Amino acid sequence: MHSKIFRGIQQEDVQVAADALIAEGLRPTIERVRQKIGRGSPNTVSPMLDNWFAGLSKRLGVANASDEQRLQPPEPVQAAAAMLWQAAMQLAKHAAQEEFLQENQKLDMRRAELQNHEAELISRQEAFNARQIALDETLQLARDQLTAMTSRLEEAGILQARRDREIEELRQQLKSREDERDAELQRRNDDATRHADERLRLEARATANEHRWLTELDRERLEVKRVVSAHIELESRAQATQTQLKTAQAALLDRLNQAERSLKDEHHAHELAKMHILELQSSLDVCRLAYAEIIKSQASQEPKNSRRKPLKQLMRGVTVRRKL
CATH class of the missing domain: 1.10.287 (Helix Hairpins)
Structure with missing residues (x-):
């Protein structure tokens, strides 16, 4: 038997998959890109998809370099925002994974009970x-x-x-x-x-x-x-x-x-x-x-729009999902 060696997800793979989804009239999401490629974890695909969204305006020719430089915040602020975004994404994914595992456990228990x-x-x-x-x-x-x-x-x-x-x-x-x-x-x-006479004889x-x-x-x-x-x-x-x-x-x-x-x-x-x-x-x-x-x-979450929300609103959404 010949063993197959799969290389990791590259930025080019995410870009090709996102472009294909745009050509099909679909909005690129983490789950759709993973399905299109056929492999890859959400933690790996998410930052690459963010990079694809960041370079999309330049590829379309609708971005102005001076406007971008003027609108971009300082690099420390960008770094802090990126860290907060990554932390929020990790918390949301962790909560979703925990909820998914709990639901799987409940379904397994229910399935075992039904089998019994x-x-x-x-x-x-x-x-x-x-x-x-x-x-x-x-x-x-x-x-x-x-x-x-x-x-x-x-x-x-x-x-x-x-x-x-x-x-x-x-x-x-x-x-x-x-x-x-x-x-x-x-x-x-x-x-x-x-026969009285014959009585004696008889x-x-x-x-x-x-x-x-x-x-x-x-x-x-x-x-x-x-x-x-x-x-x-x-x-x-x-x-x-x-x-x-x-x-x-x-x-x-x-x-x-x-x-x-x-x-x-x-x-x-x-x-x-x-x-x-x-x-x-x-x-x-x-x-x-x-x-x-x-x-x-979980599949219909849109990272681009959620990145524009404030951190408090994002954490509030994570808390609501965890309660659900």
Whole structure:
């Protein structure tokens, strides 16, 4: 790599840049001359620009040597004025530089604060998105469980209806058998009445038949009792299942309501965060505009006119800028 060596700002560079600005219809200032040359500090450009202004009248042919000699103050006065001018310029530049540094520090602090706020908001947004996803998953799980519970409740209702039909069928069968038994007993009585003569002969057979029928009747009664007990147990289980399903459904609805409320709260917090970001961006824009105004006011200072002002008025302007 080849290193480049830049020479310092010369009077000719300032004169060429000032002449170019005059040709463009612009008033030569320190900042414009520096921009035209592309380098140089204000402390270096300022006295060279003053020399250019001092020799401008001679170059234009509008100055009279005798008038200049007559109007010029004594050299000690000129030297004192030049020293006062340089001191005032140094104070003004120092104050402007301090103000510029303070504004830069404020802007850096503000920018860091905005970056911290932005990072915090990004983390909160990520947490909010994760929480929203978890809430959506919980809500979907609750809905699936509610659907499953509803299905199970419907199946339990269908099963209970089927059990009721079976119990009804068993009751019909029991009633039919009881009717058959009553008919058989009536037939027996009729046969016993009509066949009184055959009672003794058929007593043994009748006793055996009666014993068999009583045994079958006891068996049927036990079967009926078993069926009724099973029906009661099924009804109890169905009621317990229905109670559990209602309790679970109420709990799921409560969890669903809580999830919806939490989601609304998160949406509200997100909207507040967005509003806070907009306020911070607006404050940053105001700071940038103020910074631009300060730079513009520093760039638009005119050394020629300010040199003609008295020293007290110049120091008063420096004090006003320092207060601002």
